[in-house]
Amino acid sequence: MSVLVGFGTRLVVQGMSGSTGAFHAKGAVDYGTKVVAGVTPGKGGTKVAGLEQIPMYDTVDEAVQKQGANTSVIFVPPPFAADAILEAAAAGIELIITITEGIPVRDMVRVKAVLDRDYPYVQTVGPNCPGVITPGQCKIGIMPGYIHKPGGVGVVSRSGTLTYEIVHQLSTLGLGQSTAIGIGGDPVKGMDFIDALALFAEDPGTSSIFMIGEIGGDSEERAAQFIKENVTKPVAAFIGGQTAPPGKRMGHAGAIISGGKGAAADKIAALQAAGIKVSPTPAEMGKTLASIL
């Protein structure tokens, strides 16, 4: 079992004709993901080198109607990404994973408002995230597939490369993963820790959870509270940025908005207070989870 993606996923790649989109679409195909269509406006009917077997369309509508796509991954450049997300939602895509880095905050504020109001049932992951993988079934995004192993650990992370780090450590210890979700580090995003934790808590294929947070904002604190009240499976965590220097943040207002929260020490204290074991260094994340299983 797994969450979000698996054997039932039928993927459309938005921005497949670009070099990044093509590279990672090939990676998905090689991993066994069912990539059913590519979309780039103006490139409908053309072929992408190395992906000749996958039909290209101008619109996501066609990918849904002709190929039954139910999940989209977005690689389009930042100025066009907001439009691409809303196009996917309007076309009836159920899960939208946005890899694109550098989307203006104003665009994401608007996208979130529209999604919340008009498409509350659509799940979104990202932007600025590595993607989602269910080992042995389906890889969507930019993560290196070979480090993953099927198993029972649900992974959720705000950081892309730290996700690879924990997965690699878990696999080396013989602990496979049910699904690894990179929720991304942007200030306005789709799924947050709590949404991912809720999925893992319900998933019979997930027996334990590892969560990676970062300094800034207060979603780790809220996640800690959620775990305390709702999650009975073992949870371990790591917070990146423990030694980040103060003063390199956004003036006074950044600290005010979250009521003075956001420092690594606050987050670690909140997690520990909720009974979650926190890894002291990024090199011991896997061992920390193993120690409570």
Place this chain on the structure above:
Amino acid sequence: MKIHEYQGKELFRKYGVPVPFGIPALTVEDALAAIPRVQKESGGEVVVVKAQIHAGGRGKGGGVKVAKTTKDAEAAVEQIFGMQLVTPQTGPEGKKVQRLFIEQGLGIKKEYYLGMLLDRAVGRVTVMASAEGGMDIEEVAATHPEKILKEQVNPAVGWQDYQARRLGKKLGLGGPATNELVKFLRALTRCYEDMDCSLLEINPLVETTDGKVLALDAKINFDDNALYRHPELAEWRDPNEEDPQETEAKKWDLSYIALEGNIGCMVNGAGLAMSTMDIIKFYGGQPANFLDVGGGATAEKVTAAFKIITTDPAVKAIFVNIFGGIMKCDTIATGIITAVKEVGLAVPLVVRLEGTNVELGKKMLADSGLDIVAAADMADGAQKAVAAVKGGAK
């Protein structure tokens, strides 16, 4: 991206946000000449001489002087221009003042705090206001959070006037001043939206004795992701405010922050980059920088990143920590090899590679003949980098 107060006020004026009259000056002569012009415009003798640096807390450090007479104003100009201004945000070394802003003095009835930024928890831009203006607002937020009023901007309809009226009432502004606040916030919220701001902070916002509402300060940050929509902002960059390595990094679209230590770091991903700093400190070392080369970096960008690290004279060892996803390890290897060929390598280099195309990357480094210390994982790499600095040998 940050700009100066006087630039922020120029932008405010363009949007119709009321600000006092003022003239910026880049030399002492210009500043002295500005004094009578400001006095003539305002019809009073009082002017305020304000140091223009990006860091906050200028008043506390002696960078802002209210001068009641022309003589006092001239003395303030001579004193502040060129001074090494130390504030809680500059660090102990301070910042040299190379720009001044000469502004009209106002009859102030009361000071308020006004801030505007994204509330991450709800994904909406929020206007914050407090009657405790001019004070240490972080202190107010920590001890009396109820004194910080908040109003969210609904993205569907934008800012509404009733929200400004509600704030005015809660702040205790009278009727006429509240009407001024309504106009003020209508303009300010439009500025935030149009210009892709990430932070607007006005501390203090003042109510004058003659019933006007003005921005006495203007702190503006822009969303770096949206700068492509505002090419005109490029001319507002002040190279004096930027670390030379950070400026070079920006040219290459690299995320770089100079730090105090001596182990240069090149990492992909902000989270891994921060954690690399964490683990270097854990093993007793000090990182010289935060450097995230990003996801889709080219070999040229990696070369540039590597050169930026090596030009920092404090760097005594380099730790490259890469877990490739979108970033391919062979790209990293190509970039490192090119950089070392161009600028040489005077300090130990520890490299940890993992992820996409890792075998190819490792082989390229091994075949290059460069003197590289290979690390098995990030703990191993951090320990080797720390040992290299401490032992001075590889």
